[in-house]
Amino acid sequence: MMNTRDFEYFVQLVDLKSFSAVAKVFRVSQPTVSLSLKRLEEQYGIELIHRDRSHNTLTVTAAGEQLATHARSILSELRQTQQDLDALQVTTVRLGLPPIIGNYYFPKLIPHLVNNGSMDHLQTIEGGSGNLLKRLRAGELDMALLGSVGPLVADDLQVEQLFARPFAIIAAPQRKVGQDGAVAFAQLVGEPFVALGEQYVHAQAFRALNHSAGVRQRVVFRSDDVSLIKTMVHQDVGIALLTDLAVTPEDHLQLIRLTDPGQPLFTVSLVRRQNQLTTPMQRKVMRALIQAE
Template sequence: MNNYSQRSAPLMNLQDLTYFKYLAESLSFTATAEYFYVSQPSISMALKRLEDELEAKLLDRRKSLRRMRLTPAGEVLYKGTTEVLNILETTQLNIKDARLETLYYGYLPTIGSRFLPELLEGVGDKAKSLRLIEEESSDAMYKMVQEEKVPLAIIGHDTEFFNDPVIDQIPITVHDFSLWVSPTHPLAGREEVCAEEVLNSVFISLSEGYTHRRIFEQWTRENKIPETNIISAKEIKTLQTIAQSTDFIAFMSEILVGPVTPLVKVRLKNAPKFYISLIINNQRENSLAQQEFNDHVIELTREKLTDHQMLNQPK
């Protein structure tokens, strides 16, 4: 016979824990009851069941307090409840995905609109199970793939190859950064300029968190562009609109601009590069359907690679 207590562990009610989590965050029985469309006594009874099972007070409701608060035991239960409910939600989603054979593919709007139609050829009846995960930042999408939240994605990056053991990379194409100006800008008639010719110009670039911004900052440091000559925009459309209506110079790769634009492209001598690749997490345990989808996308990417490289060769 084991020498530890034979008393069964508390079998806490999942709904009671759900009520408790909201109560711990709102510190209001009324708000909790209204949120779940139940009576206030229902919340009180749920709390009492938890306190009885745990043999501990979870809420300090002394009248001398301005507002009730969690006891130390309540803090512990709140933390554990949050973790349990998060795990349960993730598990439910994973089971649903397994049942529906949901397929995941990460992309960025600017890059995805250019390449997704080709890289999703032949998906066929699997299209109804496809879930596209959209993210504005390549850095954020890379992290999602790295952390196994997304199995594969198409992203932009500033170094040619990744030194990451969990990431497989299939290069797709590379673009030079260029300067983009309004048709009335003094540079609009130039085919190419060097950094020294635009030292005193005002530049507009994407804000922090974008790969484009990191590349731009590296270029400005190398060419000693004054920080006072740099402004930021959070959205690509805003950046283009400002460049179109002012004498500011937009620093972008062609992939951001799109095939139709009122802006004039001016090539930049010794321009930095913007690389685009398909990345795959090689450690993630995929469903059979997801793995077959990954293999299909990888095969298509490799087939299209030469064409994209040819499109970007200097003419």
């Protein structure tokens, strides 16, 4: 029967191309690594590593490259399985929250989490949607409320779309933008924009609107701080593209609707890994988040 340690040795051998280096990494003897390779080659009946003893070099064969790809995937899946099994023994639920969702939407969910007894078991972790998605896939989060431009689709994820909201233009009360609270994106050419950084899906929506309108809007300032962006807009430094989810009456800003057809939507989804084992507490949190809508 295959020993997963053989895969671990083999992946390192493909990367390091040195039996002695692999032996040093795992603190075993060099013959141990050689015997491991021999077992794999006998198991699959094909040469995986070609050894040129005259030049003291190692070459990974095509079969070896193929096996290394599968071995990495298998080892990654085994590590993920162990993390999932470990997680079943704890009651803490790690929930990823991007800044806008965490600041402007999540507070509305707290009563639902309190009522079903899951709030005390929740650990919220903040970050940009892209970074949180990486951490979710790595098993560092149990679930995340993520924003995306349109529906989030990925074969390795379970996605429960909660709602979609429009992007809008925000402007200082005194700035004249559009007509009757609406404007086409192309009509904003010449207006200075203050824009959110790449960690926000707004950057993707901004590019999509530029492309569909056939324009290139002028950005005079960028920041990852939503509050700073709104402050600069209020001071009339420029206008900004922002989901209406993040605009409140206390901001004292104009909220101007975009009239462009087929415009992008700020979509919020509850996201988990596909085939992830779930604890009773995780299921309680999921129910509270989904039923809140």
